[in-house]
Amino acid sequence: MKPLLSIGAVAVLAYLLQSALPWWGCMIAAIVVHIIAPGRSDAVAWLTGFIGVAILWSISAAVIDAANNTLLSDRISRLFGLPHPALLIVLSAIIGGLAGGFGALLGRSINHLWKTGRGPAAVTNCENHN
Amino acid sequence: MLRFSVYLLLCFAALVVLETGTGPLPPLGRFFDPFSGFWQNAESRPISEPGNLKVPGLTSPVRVEYDMHLIPHIFAETEEDLYRTVGYVTATHRLWQMEFQTHAAAGRLSEIFGERAQEFDRLKRRQGMLWAAEAVAGHWITDSATARILHAFSDGVNARIESLSYRSLPLEYKLLNYRPEAWSPLKCALLLKYMASMLSLGESDLENTNFLHKYGAGYFELLFPEFPEGIDPVIPAGTLWDFAAAIPQAPDGFDTNPPYTTAIPYTKPSALNGSNNWAVSGHRTASGYPLLANDMHLDLNIPSIWFLAQLQAPGIRVFGHIIPGVPVVIAGHNDSIAWGMTNAGRDLVDWYRIQFRDENRLQYLYDGQWLHSRQVIEEIRIRGTSPVLDTVLYTHHGPVVYDEHFTGNGEKTGLAMKWTGHLVSDEIRTFLQLAKAQNYDEFREAISYFSNPSQNLVFASAGGDIALHVQGKYPARWPGQGKFILPGHESAFDWQHFIPTEHNPAVLNPERGFVSSANQHPVDQLYPYYTYSNQYDHFRGRRINSRLREMESATPQDMMDLQLDIHSPLAEEAVPLMIHAVDHHKTTPEEIAFLNALRDWDYRFEAGATAPALFNIWWREFYRLAWDELRSDTISMRLPDSFRTIQLMRDAPELDFWDIQSTPAKENLTDLLSASLDSACSTLDAWKNNANAALSHAGYMRTELRHLVPFLHSFGFTDLYTGGDGTAPNAVTRYHGPSNRMVVALGPRPSAWCTYPGGQSGNPGNPHYGYFVPSWTVGDYFEMLFMTAPGTGNPGIIFEQTLVP
Numbered sequence: 001m002k003p004l005l006s007i008g009a010v011a012v013l014a015y016l017l018q019s020a021l022p023w024w025g026c027m028i029a030a031i032v033v034h035i036i037a038p039g040r041s042d043a044v045a046w047l048t049g050f051i052g053v054a055i056l057w058s059i060s061a062a063v064i065d066a067a068n069n070t071l072l073s074d075r076i077s078r079l080f081g082l083p084h085p086a087l088l089i090v091l092s093a094i095i096g097g098l099a100g101g102f103g104a105l106l107g108r109s110i111n112h113l114w115k116t117g118r119g120p121a122a123v124t125n126c127e128n129h130n
Numbered sequence: 131m132l133r134f135s136v137y138l139l140l141c142f143a144a145l146v147v148l149e150t151g152t153g154p155l156p157p158l159g160r161f162f163d164p165f166s167g168f169w170q171n172a173e174s175r176p177i178s179e180p181g182n183l184k185v186p187g188l189t190s191p192v193r194v195e196y197d198m199h200l201i202p203h204i205f206a207e208t209e210e211d212l213y214r215t216v217g218y219v220t221a222t223h224r225l226w227q228m229e230f231q232t233h234a235a236a237g238r239l240s241e242i243f244g245e246r247a248q249e250f251d252r253l254k255r256r257q258g259m260l261w262a263a264e265a266v267a268g269h270w271i272t273d274s275a276t277a278r279i280l281h282a283f284s285d286g287v288n289a290r291i292e293s294l295s296y297r298s299l300p301l302e303y304k305l306l307n308y309r310p311e312a313w314s315p316l317k318c319a320l321l322l323k324y325m326a327s328m329l330s331l332g333e334s335d336l337e338n339t340n341f342l343h344k345y346g347a348g349y350f351e352l353l354f355p356e357f358p359e360g361i362d363p364v365i366p367a368g369t370l371w372d373f374a375a376a377i378p379q380a381p382d383g384f385d386t387n388p389p390y391t392t393a394i395p396y397t398k399p400s401a402l403n404g405s406n407n408w409a410v411s412g413h414r415t416a417s418g419y420p421l422l423a424n425d426m427h428l429d430l431n432i433p434s435i436w437f438l439a440q441l442q443a444p445g446i447r448v449f450g451h452i453i454p455g456v457p458v459v460i461a462g463h464n465d466s467i468a469w470g471m472t473n474a475g476r477d478l479v480d481w482y483r484i485q486f487r488d489e490n491r492l493q494y495l496y497d498g499q500w501l502h503s504r505q506v507i508e509e510i511r512i513r514g515t516s517p518v519l520d521t522v523l524y525t526h527h528g529p530v531v532y533d534e535h536f537t538g539n540g541e542k543t544g545l546a547m548k549w550t551g552h553l554v555s556d557e558i559r560t561f562l563q564l565a566k567a568q569n570y571d572e573f574r575e576a577i578s579y580f581s582n583p584s585q586n587l588v589f590a591s592a593g594g595d596i597a598l599h600v601q602g603k604y605p606a607r608w609p610g611q612g613k614f615i616l617p618g619h620e621s622a623f624d625w626q627h628f629i630p631t632e633h634n635p636a637v638l639n640p641e642r643g644f645v646s647s648a649n650q651h652p653v654d655q656l657y658p659y660y661t662y663s664n665q666y667d668h669f670r671g672r673r674i675n676s677r678l679r680e681m682e683s684a685t686p687q688d689m690m691d692l693q694l695d696i697h698s699p700l701a702e703e704a705v706p707l708m709i710h711a712v713d714h715h716k717t718t719p720e721e722i723a724f725l726n727a728l729r730d731w732d733y734r735f736e737a738g739a740t741a742p743a744l745f746n747i748w749w750r751e752f753y754r755l756a757w758d759e760l761r762s763d764t765i766s767m768r769l770p771d772s773f774r775t776i777q778l779m780r781d782a783p784e785l786d787f788w789d790i791q792s793t794p795a796k797e798n799l800t801d802l803l804s805a806s807l808d809s810a811c812s813t814l815d816a817w818k819n820n821a822n823a824a825l826s827h828a829g830y831m832r833t834e835l836r837h838l839v840p841f842l843h844s845f846g847f848t849d850l851y852t853g854g855d856g857t858a859p860n861a862v863t864r865y866h867g868p869s870n871r872m873v874v875a876l877g878p879r880p881s882a883w884c885t886y887p888g889g890q891s892g893n894p895g896n897p898h899y900g901y902f903v904p905s906w907t908v909g910d911y912f913e914m915l916f917m918t919a920p921g922t923g924n925p926g927i928i929f930e931q932t933l934v935p
Contacts, residue, residue: 018163018165018166019165022160022163022166022296023148023159023160023162023163023165023166023167024145024148024149024159026163027141027144027145031141042133057162057163057164060164060165060169061164061169064164064169064170064172064174065169065172067172067174068172068173068174068895068897069897071172071894071895071896071897071899072168072169072171072172072301072894072895073172074844075844075845075894075895076168076844078843078844079842079843079844079845088162091162092162092163092164092167092169095148095158095159095162096159096162096163098144098148099144099145099148099159102137102140102141102144103141105137105140105141106134106137106138106140106141108137109133109134109136109137109138110134112133112134113131113134
């Protein structure tokens with residue numbers, strides 16, 4: 001699957017899961033997407049997992065922040081010693097992104113495990129595609 | 131397989147790290163998640179509640195209408211539904227604060243903050259706060275009316291708590307990483323004790339004892355006279371009393387030179403805790419109906435201790451200030467009457483020296499016998515580590531607070547605390563009845579249940595009465611009893627009986643046409659009972675009374691102007707004295723300019739003026755150097771108040787105490803003033819070097835509204851540009867000031883004007899969090915809505931909600 005599609009899939013699935021699951025639903029989303037579409041390499045998988053969640057979290061946070069006129073982000077950023085409230089959006093994106101990145105790696109490795117379980121030929125095919 | 135295992139491990143590690151808080155940080159994954167973390171507390175509107183809501187336990191629908199200030203107007207069909215809704219509504223806006231303050235009262239802050247709160251918690255256990263609250267809560271079970279109401283209230287709070295998921299938790303729970311627990315009437319009692327401790331634990335009996343021991347009775351009388359000249363008591367001077375006072379006899383052999391104590395007294399509540407209140411009779415108002423005013427002075431904290439609300443059910447229609455967690459109006463009005471409170475100083479704590487039989491401390495001496503002490507093992511749970519146990523010993527006097535295990539400094543005998551706050555009392559009943567009271571007699575009946583702390587209760591009625599009652603449960607003492615540590619081994623020194631309520635000082639419709647109180651002496655020396663306190667104020671009351679005496683045809687605006695009055699009698703009396711007595715031969719040009727600025731001053735503490743800042747700098751230096759003898763690391767002593775200090779400056783310029791300890795020379799008053807002026811100028815220079823604006827009173831004072839958790843520093847409001855001083859009616863200082871301002875105009879339909887430093891919403895992410903702060907800072911008020919029925923389409927209402935069973 002093209003990386004952009006993976007990113008989109010992670011973001012959408014994470015968004016759907018968030019109403020039912022706590023924050024780590026985003027990790028589940030990244031895992032699931034990358035079981036199905038593991039990506040060309042670990043590095044790419046990590047990136048698509050990371051970016052997918054980061055985009056979702058940063059946009060969601062930014063929308064909330066704007067509607068709130070940065071009232072709360074101003075106070076929280078000062079509390080954490082950050083020079084600008086927008087850094088909180090960045091921080092949220094990074095934290096969610098990390099969960100997404102590791103989830104993607106796990107998903108990809110599950111996909112690999114499943115494929116190797118189907119015999120060496122499947123692995124060769126898999127590696128040829130990669 | 132290897133990759134799978136590694137990545138599985140990595141995911142788990144990430145989960146664990148982001149799900150657990152480390153040190154001061156909250157769990158990062160949870161906290162930063164935009165869908166359930168702190169972002170969810172960033173509200174776009176003042177209120178985002180559903181228009182229809184099920185609240186279990188209600189018997190019929192309740193209507194809640196929020197006005198533009200986010201003040202809820204609650205209309206219920208039964209009392210229980212009303213108080214259940216009060217619980218739900220206050221928990222909606224102020225849950226974290228309510229619970230946090232009960233944890234503080236109960237000595238459970240270590241559960242939230244870990245080891246650094248341990249000593250604070252130990253103190254609360256030793257002060258018997260939970261013990262006192264349990265006694266009060268136990269009493270409520272026997273008073274079924276109060277019990278029903280408090281249970282309904284608790285159920286309402288719990289209904290709100292149970293509806294909360296992580297997403298909807300108040301912000302501080304997410305930051306500090308804990309969850310609310312269930313509410314109960316015991317927590318209401320804890321909150322009452324919390325307030326009572328803020329208002330009645332400022333005594334200084336230990337400090338008095340140490341001073342007496344070191345300097346003797348002569349100096350004690352000189353520096354701390356019980357009735358200095360020039361007081362203007364709450365009950366007008368010259369009032370005669372027509373009852374027979376029963377005063378216990380002082381036992382023989384009362385030790386006039388008691389040993390000192392090395393116990394380090396616990397941090398006292400702010401000495402500035404107090405308030406102003408007054409009422410003006412219809413004879414002196416423009417409307418012909420009484421006016422009443424009350425502003426209560428506390429630490430400037432946010433969320434505010436006050437939550438405004440209107441409550442209506444059959445038989446009740448009341449508006450006023452509620453403490454979140456206690457469902458009664460403390461200061462406010464209904465259709466017929468208005469009431470308010472100020473702290474009435476009185477020594478409500480006595481310390482008894484306990485002689486234990488041996489190191490086991492299982493028995494103590496009393497009237498020649500060995501009584502058993504009651505050992506209570508207090509378990510203090512500490513976040514992040516194992517609980518700490520502290521054994522608190524209870525004697526019949528009360529808990530032993532200071533002993534060798536608690537700031538005793540080797541104190542082997544132990545000091546037990548007897549506090550009127552430990553007694554069973556029924557303040558809730560007072561306020562429940564006040565809400566329904568229609569006249570003076572019903573007011574008197576209601577306040578007869580009020581025991582602790584000691585309060586000046588002001589009253590006004592549409593019927594035309596004004597009154598002021600000094601109310602509390604006071605031990606009848608012989609003169610001098612309780613001012614120093616008492617021997618705990620002889621019953622003659624115990625409290626023998628209490629002053630009957632009918633003998634408490636009170637005044638109704640005085641000739642002068644107004645009643646007022648500002649924490650000053652309640653009475654003059656004609657009153658037969660002993661009324662000692664270490665903290666009577668001498669400035670605000672005099673200023674308030676002098677203004678009230680001049681008023682004819684007073685209007686609500688006149689009341690507001692008086693609450694905002696910034697003229698200080700301290701400055702008026704100290705400045706001429708200080709300028710006169712300082713040595714003018716020694717003054718530098720800088721000091722001359724300093725003095726000239728003060729000469730031109732009108733003694734008003736205006737925000738933008740320079741002179742008030744200069745005065746405060748000089749007065750503080752002077753006061754610090756004057757009483758340097760009394761500051762010691764090992765022995766705590768009391769310092770004379772500013773009022774007495776000025777009198778001593780005037781009458782005793784050669785007093786030994788004017789000497790400055792750190793110099794070899796022996797200074798008199800003139801030398802001391804010159805030295806303090808010099809030091810003041812240095813302080814001023816240092817300030818100027820760091821400042822980026824010209825000196826102004828507000829700029830120097832830097833008034834600040836602090837969050838209840840001080841290290842959440844960005845949740846407060848800093849550098850509020852306001853005038854005022856602790857010695858003027860508008861008693862604003864850096865961290866302390868009027869926690870509310872209320873003016874009520876009685877009449878066919880009552881009106882009220884209010885403001886307070888804070889907002890109805892306790893959520894720092896809510897647009898209304900600091901809603902009233904700007905108006906409070908500049909001295910504006912909002913006229914309050916007092917509705918007679920719901921659903922009238924009032925334009926002031928921004929949101930309507932129906933709670934259904």
